[in-house]
Amino acid sequence: MIRGVRGATTVDQNNGEEIVEKAHELMIDIISQNDIKPEKVTSVLFTVTEDLNAAFPAKSLRLLEGWTYVPVMCMTEIPVPQSLVKCIRVMVTVDTSLDQTEVNHVYHYHATQLRPDLKN
Template identity: 65%
Template sequence: MIRGVRGATTVERNEAEEIVLKSKELMEDLVTKNKILPEQVASVYFSVTEDLDATFPAKCLRQLQGWTHVPVMCMKEIPVPGSLPLCIRVMVTVETDIPQDAIHHIYHHQAKQLRPDLKK
């Protein structure tokens, strides 16, 4: 079965080091909690709000063991008025036997407010 696994985080500043660090923390948590192996992943899509342009958040995947050949892409979010600033979102498309209602979507820092329904 193919599933989408979502996540989001925020940074405090538009700085390359922080963007990569927070993206890496998010991906490590998402991968661990969902027991995802790189060879199960079809693709990873990152999006950032328009106030983030210091680097590509996908660079974080190149720091993770085994993720060298996983296709990744970065894009800008739609600039909806009043939306959460300094936000990085991710969608991982993965082959897994985990039922959809058992997937752990991961939200860190200020991004937790995006999905209050997922709080446990």
């Protein structure tokens, strides 16, 4: 079954190293908590809030062995008033045997407020 695995994190500054580092940390947790293999991934979509432009969070996947050929894209979130700032979101589309209720969506730092109903 093809499933979407969601996640989000925040950074303190619009700093390229921090953006890649926090996105990498998020992806490591998503991958490990959902037993994701790169050859089973259809694509990965990252979004960032408009206050983040110092780096592409997709660069974080290129630091992982085996992820070279996974299609990755970055986009800007729509600027909703009073929304969470300095936020990186991700959607991993993957072929998995997990039921929808077994998928572990991962939220770090201030992004935990986006989905308080999902406790990691």
